[in-house]
Amino acid sequence: MIDWTSDQIELRAELSRWSEALNADHLERDERGEFSWEAWKLIRRTGILALPFPERWGGLGQDLLTTMYVLEGLGEICRDGGLSFSVTTSMASTGVSLEGFGSAELKDRYLPLICSGEAIGAHAITEPDSGSDALEMRTRAERDGDHFVLHGTKTFVSNGPVADLFVIYARTAPGPGPLGVTAFLVERDTPGLELGRPIKKMGLRTSPMCEVFLDGCRVPASRVIGRVGGGFLVLDHVMKREILFSFVVNAGEMQHRLDRCIAYAKTREQFGKPIGAYQAIANKIVDMKIRLETSRKWLYDTAEKLARGQNVTTELAIAKLVTSESNLASSLAAVQIFGGNGYMTEYGLEKDVRNAVGGPIYSGTNEIQYNRIASMLGL
Structure with a gap:
């Protein structure tokens, strides 16, 4: 495991003071499927959105591993999983793409x-007919002088x-294949860009989702990323x-x-002794610990290799598989450990299950990850 420095530990510990405010009414927000602007203001004040970006653009200049370490801290102190998902989406989709490939002007x-959180970012990749097969996207962008005109649905x-x-x-050249696709930065109020109604979801309800319709959306060529x-x-x-974030x-x-499960297992008594004294419960908790440490190892080991410029296709797929499945298994085990209480919404554990179900689906389904690993094995 990594020996974190005192500066890294202090940076993560700073988040703790925001925990109570971030978690206020999180169950009610989830029930309503409501993005909290007040919580987003708090996120902006934490500075977490600026972590991986250079100081010249208002970032904190932290490396990949430090950024992940602090984001892990966000997951530990924030019970609004949808809010955390919106944070990493904005950072990765827009901030990372701009920092890595954007022109000096962009x-x-x-x-x-993006660093300050004054603007929230999103990326539009998936289409109604293509799903995981992103190479089959039909959204097209046609050159028109110093603009591109976009048509399609995300x-x-x-x-x-x-x-x-x-x-x-969007596709800027006909036919399938990766060479005909281009990334564009598009502002919300650009004519020809229309947002659909928010899509209701099983979990991560406080991270809003919708369709994006592009009908003659004119984007300056200077907005190509x-x-x-x-x-x-x-x-x-x-x-x-x-994936790592x-x-x-x-x-x-x-x-x-x-x-939470350890504390509950030590204090909840059944048949004259704490439920943690029963092997059936203790084994569930041990499994939770093993899954957590395995996930951490794959995530941080993969990040270290990526930071060194190594090919992490296999490692990243394994990290995504292991963590998404471990998180789902952990959430289900917690409900079982808490019994009837775990099934009640007021304990927040059934919400964890609903949130975790999305993990094997988003950021490339786990079936796609299996395919990637098999391909790297020559199968």
């Missing part, structure tokens, strides 16, 4: 807004209803960080859940 204009756009900036992937036809280089770069938050959530 960085100077937009990165400070779905499952996290942060969409509240986003100020969208990174939209990277180069024309290089959109999948941008997407690959972003998705690596998105969002699933290390899950590791923090698993740590909180584990601590």
Whole structure:
């Protein structure tokens, strides 16, 4: 395991003072499926959105591992999983793509807004007919002088209803394949961009989602992120960080859940002794601990390799598989340990299950991750 420095530990510990305020009314917000602007204001004040970005654009200049370590702390102290998901979505979808591939003009204009949280970012990749097969996207962008004109529909756009900036992937050359896709930075009020109604979800309800309709949406050519036809280089770069950011938050959530279950198992008595004294309960908690530590190891080991510039295709797929499945198993075990109380909404554990169900689906389904690993094994 990594020996964190005192500065890193202090940076993460600073989040604790925001815990009570961030968690106020989180159950009610989840029930209403409501994004909390008040909670977002608190997130902005924590500075967490600025973690991985250079100081010249208002960032904190932290490396990948430190950013993940603090994001794990967010998962541990924040019970609003949807809010945490919106945080990592904005950071990765828009901030990471701009910092990695944006022109100097785009960085100077937009990165400070992402770092401060004044602007919320979203990325529009998935389409109603293509799903995981992103290469089959039908959204197209046609050159018209010094603009591109976008036509198409995107779905499952996290942060969409509240986003100020969208990174939209569209085909700029005919036929399938990665070379014909380009990434565009599009402002919310751009004519021809229309947002659909918020989509109701099983979990992560406080992170709003919608469709995005593009009908003659004119985007200046200067808003291309990277180069024309290089959109999948941008997407690959972003998705690596998105997976590490969002699933290390899950590791923090698993740590909180584990601590809560241990405390409950020590104090809840049945048949004359604490339920933790029964092997059936103790084994569930031990499994939670093993899954947590396994997830952490895959996430941080993968991040270390990525930071060194190594190919992490296999490691990233395994990290995503292990963490998403561990988080779901952990949430179900917690409900079982708490029994009838765990099934009640007031304990927040059934919400954890609903949130965790999404993990094996978003950021590339686990079935796709299996395919990637098999391909790297030559199968």
